[in-house]
Every structure is written in C-alpha cells, then in structure tokens.
Amino acid sequence: MPDKYIHGTIDGIKISVLKETTILSASKLLDINIPTLCHHEGLVPDGNCRLCTVEIGSKLAVSCLYPLREDNFTVNTKSPKVHEARRFVLSLLIARAPKAPRIIALAKEYGALPSNRFLPEADNCIRCGKCVRICKINRTEAISLVGRGPERIVTGPFLKPPEDCIGCLACGLNCPTGNIPFREKDGIRSIWGRNFNLVPCPECGTALFTKEELDFHKEFAADYCPTCRRKKIAGDLLNCQNLLVRSN
Amino acid sequence: MPDLHSLSEILLSRPNKPVELLALMQLIQAKYRYLPEEALRELASYLKLPLSRVFAVAGFYKALSLTPKGEKLVKVCCGTACHLKGARQIQGALEEKLKIKLGETGADGKLSLESVNCVGACALAPVVMIDETVFGKTTPKNIGELPLLT
Ligand code: FES
Numbered sequence: 172m173p174d175k176y177i178h179g180t181i182d183g184i185k186i187s188v189l190k191e192t193t194i195l196s197a198s199k200l201l202d203i204n205i206p207t208l209c210h211h212e213g214l215v216p217d218g219n220c221r222l223c224t225v226e227i228g229s230k231l232a233v234s235c236l237y238p239l240r241e242d243n244f245t246v247n248t249k250s251p252k253v254h255e256a257r258r259f260v261l262s263l264l265i266a267r268a269p270k271a272p273r274i275i276a277l278a279k280e281y282g283a284l285p286s287n288r289f290l291p292e293a294d295n296c297i298r299c300g301k302c303v304r305i306c307k308i309n310r311t312e313a314i315s316l317v318g319r320g321p322e323r324i325v326t327g328p329f330l331k332p333p334e335d336c337i338g339c340l341a342c343g344l345n346c347p348t349g350n351i352p353f354r355e356k357d358g359i360r361s362i363w364g365r366n367f368n369l370v371p372c373p374e375c376g377t378a379l380f381t382k383e384e385l386d387f388h389k390e391f392a393a394d395y396c397p398t399c400r401r402k403k404i405a406g407d408l409l410n411c412q413n414l415l416v417r418s419n
Numbered sequence: 420m421p422d423l424h425s426l427s428e429i430l431l432s433r434p435n436k437p438v439e440l441l442a443l444m445q446l447i448q449a450k451y452r453y454l455p456e457e458a459l460r461e462l463a464s465y466l467k468l469p470l471s472r473v474f475a476v477a478g479f480y481k482a483l484s485l486t487p488k489g490e491k492l493v494k495v496c497c498g499t500a501c502h503l504k505g506a507r508q509i510q511g512a513l514e515e516k517l518k519i520k521l522g523e524t525g526a527d528g529k530l531s532l533e534s535v536n537c538v539g540a541c542a543l544a545p546v547v548m549i550d551e552t553v554f555g556k557t558t559p560k561n562i563g564e565l566p567l568l569t
C-alpha cells in the first residue's frame with residue numbers, strides 16, 4: 172500500500188518511511204546520529220531527557236517520540252536551533268548529574284555550562300525513568316519513581332532495598348548516568364543494597380545468573396551457560412546423527 | 420506495628436480490581452490516618468499489584484501519608500491568592516502557636532500542620548482549613564481564636 176509511505180528529507184537526504192515512524196528511527200536508517208539518554212529500542216519512548224530534540228519544519232520536536240505523519244517533511248538534526256536546544260537541555264542535565272561521564276562529554280560537545288537556575292541536589296540521577304521502565308517491561312517491577320517534583324527519586328518500596336529485585340542488572344547497565352552501582356565479587360552480585368548468589372554453570376563453572384533470575388525466568392532458564400549449552404546441543408545433534416548413520 | 424483489625428473489612432468492601440487502588444488507599448488513610456506498611460502490603464497482594472507501584476501511588480498524592488497524621492489536620496493555604504494575602508505570615512503564626520513546623524505532627528499525635536495549594540475559596544484569602552472546615556480572612560492575630568485545640 173504505497174499511501175502508507177511518506178516522503179521527505181532529513182538533513183537534506185531524501186527518505187521514504189512508513190507513516191508513524193519516529194524521527195529517531197528514520198534518522199537511524201540514514202545513519203544520522205542523534206544523541207539520546209532515556210531512549211531504548213526495547214521500550215516505549217517516554218521523551219524524558221529531551222536531548223534528542225531536532226527541528227521539523229521550523230518547530231522543535233523530541234525525535235524519539237515524534238511520529239512522521241505528513242508528506243514532504245523536512246527534518247534538520249544539526250541546525251543552530253537544534254544545537255542551542257540541546258545545549259540548554261544539557262546545561263540542566265549537567266547541573267543535575269555533574270559526575271556522569273556521559274553527560275560531561277555531551278556538555279563539553281555542546282558547550283553547556285551547568286545552569287544555576289535551580290539548585291537541585293546533584294545526585295547524578297536525571298529522573299529519566301529508564302531503569303523503572305526497563306524493570307517494568309522485564310515484569311519484575313521492583314523499583315519505581317516515587318514522590319513529585321524535586322523530591323522525586325527512584326527507589327524500592329518503602330525506601331528499602333527492593334524485595335522483588337532478581338538482580339538482573341538491566342537497570343544498572345542501562346542507566347545513562349551510571350548512577351545505579353552494582354558489582355560482582357566472589358560469586359555474589361550486589362545491586363540496590365541487596366546481595367544475590369550467582370549460580371555456576373555445572374559444566375565450566377562460569378556464573379552468569381542469580382538464583383532469583385533463574386527462578387523468575389523458569390520458562391527459558393537453563394542450567395548451563397550459553398557457551399556450554401551451545402556445545403551440549405551441538406554434541407546432542409552429533410550423537411543423533413551418529414545414531415542415524417549407524418541405524419542405516 | 421499498628422492494629423490493623425479492620426483491614427480485611429476495608430479491603431473486601433471493594434472488588435479486587437487494580438482500578439480500586441486509590442479508593443482503597445483513601446479508605447485506609449481515613450481509618451488509620453496514614454498508610455501503614457503492612458496495610459499497603461496486604462493491599463498490593465489483594466489487588467495483585469507490584470509493591471513498587473502501590474508505593475509510588477502512595478507517595479504521589481498529598482492526601483495520602485506514609486507517616487501517622489494527627490487527629491486534627493490543620494492546612495494553611497499557600498495557593499496564589501492566599502500567598503499574596505500573606506499565607507507565609509499565617510503559616511509562621513500557626514507554627515509558633517502549635518509548636519510544630521509545616522509538615523509535622525505534634526508529639527501527642529493530636530495535630531498535623533500542612534500546606535495546600537488553593538482550596539477553592541480564594542475570595543476568603545488567606546485561608547486556613549481545619550479538617551473539613553474552612554476559615555477565611557485569617558490574620559496572624561485572629562488565628563488564635565480558631566477552634567484549634569479543643
Ligand atoms: S531520548 Fe528522546 S527524550 Fe530522551
């Protein structure tokens with residue numbers, strides 16, 4: 172159905188995309204890089220960090236959220252207006268997260284100095300909620316954003332270590348400011364003030380998952396680490412083949 | 420741990436559907452004057468909702484509290500109209516009179532002092548509310564005559 176496609180340009184390059192494609196996805200198709208913090212391919216976009224701002228027509232738009240709907244669109248991801256918008260966003264983000272390497276690098280790139288308009292406690296969390304959304308889509312939903320306005324924080328229920336946490340690290344690995352510390356030592360994984368025992372692969376001893384993770388994902392959990400599992404499956408196949416050959 | 424004797428009655432008074440979350444929280448708040456942790460745990464398992472979501476909702480609304488509130492709730496309106504008419508002074512006078520700060524509850528558990536943002540009686544600004552009663556045209560002076568400590 173050709174009318175489902177719309178046409179336009181991004182940074183002067185012609186492109187045709189399915190209607191409803193976001194500007195961010197369309198730009199990716201052209202290998203045009205737009206900086207993002209709160210975006211994740213596997214999540215419904217939430218538009219919290221505002222860093223992915225671009226220009227469509229003469230308006231500014233948040234590219235991770237903005238669906239292309241009209242023909243003959245012109246998107247500009249590098250105009251001075253875009254640069255200025257991102258610089259402003261970064262001046263707020265750097266005030267909030269002055270120690271986050273990613274934010275420091277971006278602020279430098281865009282020439283953003285920390286804003287002094289607000290005086291937040293700089294705790295390196297930009298409240299983008301990516302961790303919470305990831306935890307939710309993983310069905311653990313152990314942490315949430317609690318409180319309003321300047322008091323908003325990410326926490327486990329009752330401000331305690333989250334009891335529904337299975338130690339999967341999805342939040343920590345995806346935090347754009349690296350503000351969710353975790354570590355692994357002597358077969359113990361620690362995150363959110365909790366410690367989890369890692370279960371070693373019975374074949375090679377590599378410990379990749381926590382006991383809680385294996386229990387939670389019973390449907391696809393295996394005892395073996397992926398490498399050993401692959402070897403085992405290959406071995407099984409080989410055995411089958413041998414059997415078949417022999418029975419012939 | 421608080422005495423939660425009638426909690427199951429409260430819970431069973433509404434169907435166990437997620438949409439009942441807020442309604443049940445209000446009932447629990449009305450009964451115990453706050454949302455005890457144990458009650459929220461029961462509520463979460465009754466509605467089959469993750470504890471984190473229940474806690475987030477509990478933390479979002481000003482009408483809900485995670486710490487015990489006083490028997491009487493004194494609210495100073497700090498909305499725009501009241502602010503312009505001197506809500507700050509009213510707040511100061513109340514803090515002095517009640518010997519508690521905004522957001523606190525007296526040690527005897529009798530009174531809590533809070534701020535609200537507009538109670539919809541701007542013509543009477545500055546406004547103080549005690550439980551469900553509105554007192555308008557307050558001044559740091561006449562605040563003493565409010566039936567606060569009865
Ligand atoms: S990535 Fe688009 S708003 Fe954060």
Ligand code: FES
Pocket residue numbers: 496497498499500501502536537538539540541542544545546
């Ligand atoms: S601002 Fe106080 S009643 Fe409206």
